[in-house]
Amino acid sequence: MPAVSMTVNGRAVHREVEGRTMLVDFLREQLGLTGTHVGCDTTQCGACVVHVNGLAIKSCTMLALQCDSALVTTIEGLAPPGTPLHPMQAAFRQHHALQCGYCTSGMVMMALDIVRRLGEPDEATIREELKGNICRCTGYHNIVKAIAAGAAAMVASHA
Amino acid sequence: MRDFVYHRPASLEEARRLAAEDGALLLAGGQTLLRDMKRGRHAPASLIDVTGIVSKQIELRDGAIWIGAGATHAEVASSAVLQQHLHVLAALVGHIGDPAVRNRGTMGGALAANEPAGDYPAACLALGATVHTTGRNIAAADFFVDNGRTMLEPGEIITGATFPISGRAAYVKFLNPAARYAMVGVFAASAADGGPRIAVTGAGTHGAFRWQEAELALTAGFVAENLRGIGPLPERLVEDLFADAAYRGHLAEVLARRAVALASGPAPGVTVLTHGSREIDR
Numbered sequence: 001m002p003a004v005s006m007t008v009n010g011r012a013v014h015r016e017v018e019g020r021t022m023l024v025d026f027l028r029e030q031l032g033l034t035g036t037h038v039g040c041d042t043t044q045c046g047a048c049v050v051h052v053n054g055l056a057i058k059s060c061t062m063l064a065l066q067c068d069s070a071l072v073t074t075i076e077g078l079a080p081p082g083t084p085l086h087p088m089q090a091a092f093r094q095h096h097a098l099q100c101g102y103c104t105s106g107m108v109m110m111a112l113d114i115v116r117r118l119g120e121p122d123e124a125t126i127r128e129e130l131k132g133n134i135c136r137c138t139g140y141h142n143i144v145k146a147i148a149a150g151a152a153a154m155v156a157s158h159a
Numbered sequence: 160m161r162d163f164v165y166h167r168p169a170s171l172e173e174a175r176r177l178a179a180e181d182g183a184l185l186l187a188g189g190q191t192l193l194r195d196m197k198r199g200r201h202a203p204a205s206l207i208d209v210t211g212i213v214s215k216q217i218e219l220r221d222g223a224i225w226i227g228a229g230a231t232h233a234e235v236a237s238s239a240v241l242q243q244h245l246h247v248l249a250a251l252v253g254h255i256g257d258p259a260v261r262n263r264g265t266m267g268g269a270l271a272a273n274e275p276a277g278d279y280p281a282a283c284l285a286l287g288a289t290v291h292t293t294g295r296n297i298a299a300a301d302f303f304v305d306n307g308r309t310m311l312e313p314g315e316i317i318t319g320a321t322f323p324i325s326g327r328a329a330y331v332k333f334l335n336p337a338a339r340y341a342m343v344g345v346f347a348a349s350a351a352d353g354g355p356r357i358a359v360t361g362a363g364t365h366g367a368f369r370w371q372e373a374e375l376a377l378t379a380g381f382v383a384e385n386l387r388g389i390g391p392l393p394e395r396l397v398e399d400l401f402a403d404a405a406y407r408g409h410l411a412e413v414l415a416r417r418a419v420a421l422a423s424g425p426a427p428g429v430t431v432l433t434h435g436s437r438e439i440d441r
Contacts, residue, residue: 002165019165019206022193043194043260044338055233055262061193062263065165066186066208113258131339132257 006067008033009077017064024048026064027074035075035105039134046133049106049113050074056113058132075105078112087157088112091150092143099137107133111147120151160196164205171212171316175293178207179314185209187268188231190260213267213318219244223324228267228317232256235266247328248286250429251278251346254332267317273366275306275397276340278332280367284358285346286328289321306366323351327381329421331414332361334433335401342402343410345370347418349381357415362407363394373415381423383416 001016008031015030027033027050039047041060048059051073078086085093088111098104107130114121114129121129126144135143168174178185182204186192195201214227217238224245226235235241236253255261255269255278269279270290282288283299290302293316302310311317325348332344341361348356355377360367370392376385392411396404414432421427 019163020160020196041197043190043256046257046259049259056259057263058259061190061260063165063186063189063193063206065167066189066210068167110259113262117258129258132259 002065004065004068006070006072008072009074019063019065021064022060023050023052023062023064023067023072024059026067027059027072033074033076037102037105039102039106044132044134045103046106046110046130047103049109049133051109051113054116056110073109075108078108087153088115088147088150091146091153095142095146095149097138097142097146103133103135107135107143107147111150114147115151115154120148120155123148160199161202163203165208166205167208168212171209171293171318174207174209174212174316175314177205178316180205183207183313185271185316187213187229187265187271188263189268190256190264191268191272191274209267209316210265213265213316216319217241220321224248224322225319226266226322227319228265228270230266232261232264232266232269233258236261244324245286245322245328247325247330247428248282248322251282251330254278254429254431266320270302270317270320271309271311273303273305273307273309274340275363275366276335276342276344276361277367278330278341278344278360281344281346281358281360282322282330283320284367284369285348285356286322286325287350287356288323290317291319291321292317300369303366306364308366325350327422327427329418329427329429331418331421331430331432333410333414334431336434337401339433343407343414345411345414345418347415347422349422354378355381355419357418359392359394359411359415362392362396362411364397365394368394370411370415377419381419383420383423386412386416386419388412 003016005014037047039045043061050059110133184203186206186208213229215229216227232252232255241249288299290297327349330346332341335342343362344360346358355374357370357373376389396407398404
């Protein structure tokens with residue numbers, strides 16, 4: 001079986017995988033990182049969004065083998081146990097930006113990509129940017145509020 | 160999904176050789192191919208990953224825009240060269256899929272996939288693009304053969320595409336309310352030689368096409384009113400849960416008028432419409 005090496009949340013990992021193994025299955029089943037979810041499994045819902053080399057991608061639509069030598073960050077990598085939440089996670093908690101929580105890790109990882117590219121976008125832009133992240137509970141209002149607040153906190157902390 | 164052998168060749172030469180083998184398919188960003196493999200539409204024996212060996216360059220060459228096949232949608236959408244010289248293409252690509260899809264999907268992959276509601280095929284046809292491969296240069300009009308089909312031969316790899324610059328060009332699409340791809344999209348351009356070009360995506364059962372009757376009507380003048388009531392589209396139209404053929408045909412004419420108006424207006428670019436959009440064209 002082919003082997004793959006990558007750095008996940010700062011830790012070097014080396015495993016054997018099948019060609020068809022998607023990154024999300026590799027993360028969940030081989031590394032036990034179950035914070036990344038599988039929703040639609042058809043590249044639409046965004047529950048599986050993680051960062052590969054700093055860019056948000058849908059891990060249900062990228063082969064584990066395509067991530068050879070890549071830097072991967074999942075929701076577990078944002079704030080290690082015992083440390084304060086990442087400002088975006090804190091904003092999601094403060095604004096109650098989740099109900100069932102299934103979409104949340106993907107929402108947070110996409111929110112960080114939005115901040116990386118756009119800084120502090122307005123509400124309409126945040127909504128447009130969430131085109132590929134679907135939530136069936138919240139109606140999005142609190143998610144949008146949380147992303148705006150998280151973006152402001154991140155920008156302020158870098159100022 | 161059936162398992163396959165994954166190759167990441169170090170050169171285009173090696174990729175060509177591997178891709179010419181029986182059951183091999185080329186893999187770029189995978190945003191169409193991997194999804195279709197899950198659906199069972201393809202079951203390749205091997206995947207040849209060309210990301211990393213095809214160019215991502217975007218530059219002005221001899222008065223036209225050259226885009227390397229490996230450029231992701233995010234890279235094309237944010238390209239300073241495109242913003243300056245062919246803003247409409249950057250804007251069109253900036254509305255493909257969603258931000259995560261745009262971080263992976265590439266131009267070469269989108270051209271090779273030739274999805275029935277793809278945005279790139281309409282842009283290529285209307286702008287008169289040329290697709291460059293490891294073996295030849297192919298006019299867009301010849302390259303796109305049918306839904307999901309192109310002229311590419313086994314082992315032939317897209318290296319880039321050239322887009323002539325058009326100052327009067329615009330794209331207007333109306334989104335499918337669920338999947339949010341183009342239910343119909345119309346690209347209107349006044350070509351460098353002055354000829355009007357109208358390309359329609361999402362509507363034809365054989366993929367994107369040039370609308371000759373609309374172009375003929377516009378030779379009298381590149382103004383939206385010349386398209387009013389020009390009659391049915393020549394192609395057989397897609398019918399699905401969301402829109403029957405008559406609706407799509409009507410939408411195509413409305414969007415074509417809007418695209419021409421936008422292209423000849425003060426700020427040509429892209430308009431994305433959906434159910435409930437405030438701007439309604441009657």
